[in-house]
Amino acid sequence: MPNKLKILLVNPEVPNTFWSLKSALKFISKKAILPPLGLLTVAAMLPESFDKKLIDMNVTALQDRDIKWADYVFITGMAIQKKSVAQIIERCKKLNVKIVAGGPLFTGFSEDYPNIDHLILHEAEITLPAFLSDLEKGCLKPVYATHEKPDLKITPIPQWDLINMKKYAVMCIQYSRGCPFNCDFCDITALLGHKVRTKTTSQIIDELENLYVHKWRGDVFFVDDNFIGKRQQLKNELLPAIINWMDKRKHPFSFNTQTSIDLVDDEELMTLMARAGFNSAFIGIESPNELSLAECNKMQNTGRDIVAAVKKIQRFGIQVQAGFILGFDNDKPGVFDKLISLIQDSGVVTAMVGLLNAPPGTKLYKKLMSENRLTTQATGDNMDCTMNFIPRMDIHELLGGYLKVLNTIYSQKYYCKRIKTFLKNYRFSDKAKLRFSYCDIKAFFGSMWRIGIIEKGKLHYWMLMLWSLKNPRRLPIAVRLSIYGVHFRKMLKNIYPQMKEIAANSTNE
Secondary structure, eight states: OOTTOEEEEEEOOOOSOTTTOHHHHGGGTOSBSSOOHHHHHHHHHSOTTSEEEEEETTTSOOOHHHHHHOSEEEEOOOGGGHHHHHHHHHHHHHTTOEEEEESHHHHHSGGGOTTOSEEEOSOHHHHHHHHHHHHHHTOOOSEEOOSOOOOGGGOOOOOGGGSOGGGBSOEEEOOEEOOSOOOTTOOHHHHHOSSOEEOOHHHHHHHHHHHHHTTOOEEEEEOOSSTTSSHHHIIIIIHHHHHHHHHHTTOOEEEEEEEOGGGGGOHHHHHHHHHHTEEEEEEEEEOSOHHHHHHTTOGGGTTSOHHHHHHHHHHTTOEEEEEEEEOOTTOOTTHHHHHHHHHHHHTOOSEEEEEOOOOTTSHHHHHHHHTTOBOSOOOSOTTSSOOSBOOSSOHHHHHHHHHHHHHHHTSHHHHHHHHHHHHHHOOOOSSSOOOOOHHHHHHHHHHHHIIIIISTTHHHHHHHHHHHTTSTTHHHHHHHHHHHHHHHHHHHHHHHHHHHHHHHHHHHO
């Protein structure tokens, strides 16, 4: 194996989606929310002798000269990046550069990519070393796959020097893989398993220190699909260590992550997370309908007062962002108004409402296949109005109700009211300092112009800003969430033509 192989790592473009927040990023002159953590970790697994370059197409355009420079182009991808992936593959083939591909898209749909030279499937800690070993021997195979789950203690620190951190709004880190739950529509357990595997506490502290040394200051996202999968380990080891490190470094970061709703059952855990600097968590709430929750095996959500649970988590200093789904078999026409009330009453400002889809490998996919209801592949976009199966509810009624929910919760009136509901209930950290960076000031004035002057419903924005000024700690959050609202409303405008097309096709059928 040549010592100086040139490796180009490419992160495909993500289209404008709910979580891309592209319209909001313009307020702070950032190119993307998150860097490609998977590719940065893979880069750290490659031999130091390799010459490595990373192109994140969400930040930098991929040029032909970049591809020609490389001996191998490494591509990752998720379903949402499928279109960009296809374009990259076509360009590499035209330039006769070999492609190495891995990640959820290729693991889940490997049969769709026969023209990839080498597929590195499942988790790279196992399959990438096998590829590198064969590369050294000169006997590479087309596919490297495994059913083994790696010990995350061998996972290296991501190679952060390959990116320009200033282009991103948030940095990211991973503590665990796997989820103990078994929601029918979720493919996480199919990819990563039920058993929760974690890095050591010292690994996480080293990664935080590494981000600090690279001069990052600001938000850090723990990308775990369920951060609280190992509660005792969190409470006894990791969170106390993060608290000590944050105190030592004078709180350079604030953290957000993803958890299940049963976080609310553990006050000690919520207290420690807040002390460690966690101020936000995404939770899959899914539905106000108990029958729909039972239908999808979301048992951790059943039998709860969801509004009370969300408000309790907020009072511990953790903002709840949440996902909701419409289109379950047990959904009835009344579900739309119930969902609006749940979102408004709980003060979940960042509320992602999508239509149900069934990814391959899930229980839902197998069930729908047996019922002959599958229609196409899921797009991976949470809000493009598509479903990959035939729903029980009339499609026109479902799309009409879906649009009603989105039009209501993202309107200035309801959105600003929800921010106020959240901030009234939210407990601010005693350790978090009130800081205003240049980006914060720029975003504030940008929001005054864009939302307070140009947009409809501007009165609600100004009333929110004046109310927030009574407690200055509320103001930065109110501004940030208001800017998110610009993006959500723009996404909603993009949905209209798609809905008309889907409804028209349904009528024709």
